[in-house]
Amino acid sequence: MRFRDITRDVRLNLFRRKLRTGLTMAGIIIGALAVVTIVALGNGLSAFIDQQVRSVANPNIIEAWPTTGFNPSRIAQGIFSNLGRAPREIKKEKQGEFIGTLKINMLDFDTVEKIKEVKGVAQVKPLVFILPRSVQLEGDKREFETVILPWIQGGPHVLWKGRTFSSENAAECIVSEAYVESFGLKSHKELIGKQVTLRVNEHPVLSLTGQGQLDPKLVQQLLDIGRALNSPDSDTPVAIAEAFRLTMELIASDGFARLGSQEPELSEFPATIVGVAKKGLLANLIYVPDEYGAEMGRVLFRNLDLYTEKAYGIGAIVQIGDPEKISQVKRDIEKIGKLRVVTFEDYMGAIHKVFWTMQQILVIFGFIAFVVAAFSIVNTLLMAVFERKREIGVLKALGATSGTIRMLFAIEAAAIGFWGGVAGAVIGWLVCFLGNVIAKAKWATILGDTDIFLPPTWLFPVLLVFTTILGLLAGLYPAVRAARLDPMEALRYE
Amino acid sequence: MASIETRDLTRVFRVGKTEVRALDGVNLDIEKGDFAAVVGPSGSGKSTLLALLGGLDTASSGTIIVNNRRLDQLSSHELAAYRLSSVGFIFQDFFLLGHLTALENVEVPLKLAGVDKRSRRARASELLETVGLSGRSHHKPREMSGGERQRTAMARALANRPTLVLADEPTGNLDSVTGKEITETLSRLNRERGITLLVVTHNLAVAKMARHSYRLVDGRLTADAEQNSGEAAK
Numbered sequence: 020m021r022f023r024d025i026t027r028d029v030r031l032n033l034f035r036r037k038l039r040t041g042l043t044m045a046g047i048i049i050g051a052l053a054v055v056t057i058v059a060l061g062n063g064l065s066a067f068i069d070q071q072v073r074s075v076a077n078p079n080i081i082e083a084w085p086t087t088g089f090n091p092s093r094i095a096q097g098i099f100s101n102l103g104r105a106p107r108e109i110k111k112e113k114q115g116e117f118i119g120t121l122k123i124n125m126l127d128f129d130t131v132e133k134i135k136e137v138k139g140v141a142q143v144k145p146l147v148f149i150l151p152r153s154v155q156l157e158g159d160k161r162e163f164e165t166v167i168l169p170w171i172q173g174g175p176h177v178l179w180k181g182r183t184f185s186s187e188n189a190a191e192c193i194v195s196e197a198y199v200e201s202f203g204l205k206s207h208k209e210l211i212g213k214q215v216t217l218r219v220n221e222h223p224v225l226s227l228t229g230q231g232q233l234d235p236k237l238v239q240q241l242l243d244i245g246r247a248l249n250s251p252d253s254d255t256p257v258a259i260a261e262a263f264r265l266t267m268e269l270i271a272s273d274g275f276a277r278l279g280s281q282e283p284e285l286s287e288f289p290a291t292i293v294g295v296a297k298k299g300l301l302a303n304l305i306y307v308p309d310e311y312g313a314e315m316g317r318v319l320f321r322n323l324d325l326y327t328e329k330a331y332g333i334g335a336i337v338q339i340g341d342p343e344k345i346s347q348v349k350r351d352i353e354k355i356g357k358l359r360v361v362t363f364e365d366y367m368g369a370i371h372k373v374f375w376t377m378q379q380i381l382v383i384f385g386f387i388a389f390v391v392a393a394f395s396i397v398n399t400l401l402m403a404v405f406e407r408k409r410e411i412g413v414l415k416a417l418g419a420t421s422g423t424i425r426m427l428f429a430i431e432a433a434a435i436g437f438w439g440g441v442a443g444a445v446i447g448w449l450v451c452f453l454g455n456v457i458a459k460a461k462w463a464t465i466l467g468d469t470d471i472f473l474p475p476t477w478l479f480p481v482l483l484v485f486t487t488i489l490g491l492l493a494g495l496y497p498a499v500r501a502a503r504l505d506p507m508e509a510l511r512y513e
Numbered sequence: 514m515a516s517i518e519t520r521d522l523t524r525v526f527r528v529g530k531t532e533v534r535a536l537d538g539v540n541l542d543i544e545k546g547d548f549a550a551v552v553g554p555s556g557s558g559k560s561t562l563l564a565l566l567g568g569l570d571t572a573s574s575g576t577i578i579v580n581n582r583r584l585d586q587l588s589s590h591e592l593a594a595y596r597l598s599s600v601g602f603i604f605q606d607f608f609l610l611g612h613l614t615a616l617e618n619v620e621v622p623l624k625l626a627g628v629d630k631r632s633r634r635a636r637a638s639e640l641l642e643t644v645g646l647s648g649r650s651h652h653k654p655r656e657m658s659g660g661e662r663q664r665t666a667m668a669r670a671l672a673n674r675p676t677l678v679l680a681d682e683p684t685g686n687l688d689s690v691t692g693k694e695i696t697e698t699l700s701r702l703n704r705e706r707g708i709t710l711l712v713v714t715h716n717l718a719v720a721k722m723a724r725h726s727y728r729l730v731d732g733r734l735t736a737d738a739e740q741n742s743g744e745a746a747k
Contacts, residue, residue, distance in 0.1 A: 024624045035612055413608045416569055417622045417669070418597020420590055506569045510608065 020423050029431045032403075033438075043399040044439035046392025047486050051443020052450065053385035054482060055474055059451045061378030063473035065371050070469060071300040072370070077174045078363040081337040081349055082146060083134060085124045086357045126331045133355045134337055139348040141340040144171050144309055145325075145332035147316035150220040152285060154194075154305060156202045157214035163201045167217060167305050169312030171336050173296075177306065181211045181294030188310035192217070193294035197302035207295045217288040217305065219315045240269040286318045300465055389486070392439070393493040396432050400497035404428065404504075411501055412509025425502035432494020433487050440486030444479050516545035516677065516709040517566060522575035524561050524732075535561040537732040538575070543711060543725070545580075545676075548703045550723035551713045551734075558732040559713035560681055566711065567600050567679045568592040580676055597626055601670030601708075603699075605682035607662040609654040615641060615665045616650040622672040633672075640668035644698060660691035667698065671708075678702075680712040684719055696722050 033040045126145075135143050147169050153162035170184060170193075177193065184191045192215065196207050204210060247262040269275055288311070296304060307315065313326040324330045337352065339345050345362055352360045404411070411424055451472035458471045522539040525532055535558040543549045553559050564570040565577060568584055577584040580599065587595060596602075601622075609618045616637050623633035641650050644664040654662050663683060670678050680699065684692030696712075696719050703710040712719060713729075720726040728735040 020625050021627050021629075024630075028624075031612065409608070410610060413610065414621070414625070415593070416567070416596060416602050416608070418593055418625050418673070420593040422590075423625065507564050510569075510604070 020419070020426075025423075025426060025430055026434075028427060029434050032427075032431055033434060036403075039399060039402075040435065043392075043395050044435055044442065046388060046395045047436055047439025047490070048443040048446065050385050050388035050392055051440050051482055051486060052447045053388055054382055055444055055447025055478060056450050056454070056472065057381040057385055058378060058478055059447070059472040059474035060454075061374050061381070062475050063469075063471045065374040066473055067466070067469050067471060068300070068370060068374070069367060072367065073174060074176055074297065074299050075174060075301050075304055076363060077172055077177075077338075079175070079339045079342045079345065080171065080363060081339065081345065081352065082334055082361045083126070083130075083337060083352055084146075084334040084359040084361070085126055085130075086359050125333060126335055128328075128331055130355060130358065131331055131335055134335060134352055134358075137337075137348060137351045137355075139340055139344045139351070141338045142171075143338075144169075144336050145313065146334035146336050147309075147312050147326060147332065148319055149312060149315045150319045151305075151315075152218040152220045154198075155216045155218065157216070159202065162218070163198070163303075165217070165303050165305050166301070167219070167307055167312065167315060169309045169316075170306050171309050171338060173306045177296045178294050179297040180207055181292075183294060184308040185293075186310075187308045188314070189308050190288070190290050190311060191293045191308060192290040193296055193306040194292055195296050195302050195304050196298035210292050210295050213292045215290055215292060217290055217307070217315070219286050219288060219318045221286070221318050221320070237269075237272065237275060240265065240272060240275075244269065286315070288315055298464060389489055393489055396435055396490055396493035397496060399435075400428060400432055400494050401500070403431075404497050404501040407501075408504060408509045408512040411504050412506045412512065415504070415506035416510060421502040424504075425498045428498035428501045429491055429494045432498070433491040436486040436488070436490020436493070437483060439490070440483045443486070444482055448474060516547065516580060517541060517543040517711070518576075518578040519566075520576045522562075522565065522577060523573050524558070524565060524570070525573040534732050536565070536572075539729075539732070539734045541727065541734060543709060545709055546703070546707045547725060548700060548710045548723045549712070550720035550726040551711065551729050552715060552717060552720045552726055553713075553729035554715060557729045559715075559729055561732075562729065563679045563681050563711070563713050566677075567602055568595045597622065598673050599675050599677060601672070601675040601678040603663070603666050603670050603678065603680035603683045605685035607654070607659075607666045607686075609662055609665055609669075611654055614651050614653055615646060615657065615661075615668075618654070618665055619668045619672055622669060626673055636672065637668070640671055641665070643671075643702075644668045658691075659687050660694060663687060663691075663695050664698065667695070667702070671702065671706075675708065677709045677711070680710070680714075682714050682716075683712060684714065684716055689718075692716065692719070 131143055134140060149167045149169075151165050151167040154165040155162050173193070179196065181193065183193070194210060194215070196210075199205070199207055199210060202210070202213075244262055244265045247258055247265055250258055252258050288307075290307065290311075294306075296306070316332075317323055317325045322330065326332050337348070339348050345364070349360050349362055352358060414424060415421075451470075451474055454472040455470045459466050459468075519539055519541045522536055522541070523534065524536040525534050527533075537558075539558075539562065541562075551559055551562060561570065565572055565584070566579065568587070572585055575585075579595075582595070584592070584595070609615075610621065613621070616634070619637035619640055620633045623636055628636070638647070638650060641647050641664075644667050646661060646664050646668065649657060649661055649665075652661075654665070657665070663686075667683075670680075678699075683699065684695055687695060699710060699712070700722055702708060710723075712723060714720055
C-alpha cells in the first residue's frame, strides 16, 4: 500500500468521528498551547529584562574582584550548600572566604596597574557602592526613592536628552524620565537645569566597626557590667556598688565618648540635572559623575581613604575600548591571577538562567497535559480497533498484511499528535499575539515596541516533531492489537 | 491439473475442553476454471473450508494446494500476498466498507496492491460496469439494494484479477430473483474470464448451476460428487 494512500485513509478515518477525534486532540492542543505560551512568555520576559538592563547598564565593562577574602558565593555555599558534605578545611590562603573568617580584602594597586596594562582596556576605576536614601527637588519638601550609580556603570544608550557631565567631580546628575511624574512636572524639558539634593546613608554597622568605634575595650566593659548585674549575689550592696563603679568607668572611657560623638551620618549632595534617561523598567535610577559618586561611596563605609590612592576599594570596574574584544580582555585580566572577573554578559547569563529554570518548571506542567493526551489517544484508538474489528477483518481478507494494519493505526495516532500540535501551536501563537496587544496597551510606556510573548522560531518544528512522536508512541499498542486480530474472528464480529 | 487440491484436510476447534472437528479429512479436487459448489447444512464446515482455501485460516492437519502452492507452508505475510493477488472473496454479508462508495470499495484491494489512483479508478469503474453497476459507483452501501451491494462485492473480489473466487453463501441475504441474477453473473464471469469459482451454499438452486457440486456433512465430504448439467454454464 502506498504511503499517500495510507495518509488519505487515515484522514478519512479521522474525519469519520470528528467529535471524538477533536476531543482526543484537545489534550495535545492544550499541551502545545501551554508550552507555546509559557516558552514565549519566558523568552519574551527574558528578552525584555535583557533589553531593559542593557538600556541602563554598560555592557562594555568588566568587574574585577580579588579572589581571596570576601566571596559571597563561597559564603553562601558555606551556609546553605554544605549539607551532607564533609566540612572543608580552612586553608591559610583561602582565609576570609569562610563565614567564620570573613575578611574584606582591598584590591591592591599593583594588580590595578596590571589591569590597566592589559590590551583593550580603556580605563579602570574603583567599584563604588552607594547607599542612597532619597532624592529631593529644590523647593520641594518631599523625598523620593532612588538608586544612585556612578556614570561608568551607565550604558552607552542611557543618555536620552540633555548632556553628559562637565567633569568627573561635577555636582551634576542624569535622572530617569520617571521623575517627571514624581516631581509633578509636565515634561522632561523641565527636569534639565533643576537642582536636587541626593541623600546618602552610611552603612549602620560598617560605619561603627569600620572606624573602630566599637573597640574591644568598650565591649569588654559592657560585658563586665552585664556579669556584675547577673551574678548570683547581684542584689547585695557590694554587687550593686561594683556595677555602678563599672558603669561610671565606662561612661568616662574614651571609647564611649567617641561613640557618642560620631552619629551615623546622612550626607547630602547637591546636584544639577543635566541629562535625562529614557524611562524603563528600572525607573528610579540617577547617574552621577564617577568621582562625585566615589565621594558618596565613601559615606557608606565612613572611610575617607576609600577609592583614593590609600585604599582602592574592594573591586575594579574595567572599561573596554572595543566591545567585540570583551571576552579576550576578560581572559587576559584573569591571567593576572588572583582575580575574579565578571562581565556584563556573565550577569545577564545568570538572569537568563533564572528565567530558563522557571520556564522549564512551568513547561513541565504543559507536559503533564501531553501525558494525559497520550492516554486519551491510547483509549480512543483502542475503541477504534474495537469498533472497526470487522473492517480490519475485511481488509485482511482482501490481502492487507498485519504491517499495513499496524501502520494505518500508528499513523492515525501520529496524525492526531501532529494536527493537535499544529492546532495548539496556532492557538498558542494567537494567544501570544493577543497577549502582546493587551500588554502593549496596558504598559505602553514601559514596553514600547517590545513583545512580552516571544515564541522562539525553533519551538514550532520541535513541538510538532514532539507531538507527532508522542502520538505515534501512544498509538503503537492499539496498532499492534489491531494487527494481531485474527481475520476470521474479526469477520464474525457483529 | 487441479486448481485446488486438498488431502486429509482437518480443522479442529477447541471450545473450552471440547474439540469440534469442523473439517475431518476432506479430499477435494477442483479443476482450473471450474465452477464448483459445496452444499451442506449450517455448521457442516462449509465456511471453514472456504476460509482454509482462502488463506484466512490454517489447517490443523492435511495439505492444501492451490495453483501448485502449498498454503499450509506459507507464512502469514505470504498468505496475505496470496489473498491479495490470487483469491477473491464474496461474503453472504457483503462486508463492504460503509464509509466508502461502491467505486472506492472496489478500489480497496487495488489500493492494498499499491496501484496508483488513476489506474485503480479506471479498473474499478470497468469492473462495476461488468457487474452492471456503472450508474451506482458513487453511492455508498447504505444507499444500495442487497443485490447491488453483492454486485459491488463481486467487482471488488475481481479487482486484482484473481485466479480463484471463493463465495460464501453469496445469495444468502438476497431474494430468489436477485439471488438468481447474482449466481448467473458469477457463472458468466467464471465462463468469460476462466476464473475458478467455488461457492459454498445451502441453496440447492445455486448448487445446480455449478458444473460440480459436493456435499459436506459434519465436516466430511461425501464421496458422491455430482456432475451437474451446468445449467448456468450453458
